[in-house]
Amino acid sequence: MIIVYTSKTGFTKRYADLLAEKTGLLAYPATKVPRELEKEDILYLGWMKVGKVQGLNKVQREKIRAVCGSGTGETAEPDPETVIARNDLAKIPFFYLRGGCFPLKEQKGVDKLMLTAFVRMLKTREPQDSKTEEAIRIIVEGFDGVKAENLEPVLQWLQEEGEWRQ
Numbered sequence: 001m002i003i004v005y006t007s008k009t010g011f012t013k014r015y016a017d018l019l020a021e022k023t024g025l026l027a028y029p030a031t032k033v034p035r036e037l038e039k040e041d042i043l044y045l046g047w048m049k050v051g052k053v054q055g056l057n058k059v060q061r062e063k064i065r066a067v068c069g070s071g072t073g074e075t076a077e078p079d080p081e082t083v084i085a086r087n088d089l090a091k092i093p094f095f096y097l098r099g100g101c102f103p104l105k106e107q108k109g110v111d112k113l114m115l116t117a118f119v120r121m122l123k124t125r126e127p128q129d130s131k132t133e134e135a136i137r138i139i140v141e142g143f144d145g146v147k148a149e150n151l152e153p154v155l156q157w158l159q160e161e162g163e164w165r166q
């Protein structure tokens, strides 16, 4: 098995690197999988955009054994069931990994427009509970949620699958 990832701003890559370091599995960006490893099974990691795990279409679907999606929420957003349905992941394990983001003023292009619109929408949401306030603050100020301990369920799965021994 190999680790394959798609990371735009580096948070998902950090998880891929942590996993590779811990397990000895090789990790590659989805666009740079060496030809001789194209037949390997894949543990896929991708950043999430509006509930879609990015880059999944860049690898052979039937080789993917499990998917990790990284986002900024405490849990997968909009919610785990929607993410599983939206990415067609009903038949394989899905793990959510809390990633992070750079402050809104450092974002560029379409991403900045989308996040600005999202913040505007969140500000009109009723009620303005602490979860909504936190979501706004994370996008505006930036946030780093990458922690090695978040990988525990993935490591456990790798162990159960016989792909890694502690």
Ligand SMILES: Cc1cc2nc3c(=O)[nH]c(=O)nc-3n(C[C@H](O)[C@H](O)[C@H](O)COP(=O)(O)O)c2cc1C
Residues within 6 Å of the ligand: 006, 007, 008, 009, 010, 011, 012, 013, 047, 048, 049, 050, 051, 052, 070, 071, 072, 073, 076, 077, 078, 098, 099, 100, 101, 110, 111, 112, 114, 115
């Ligand atoms: C335009 C845009 C849309 C996003 N949509 C979601 C989302 O639907 N759910 C979520 O949890 N995170 C969402 N995020 C946050 C990223 O998925 C998160 O910051 C991720 O950890 C970034 O990973 P990367 O640094 O590897 O690119 C979005 C970010 C951007 C820029």
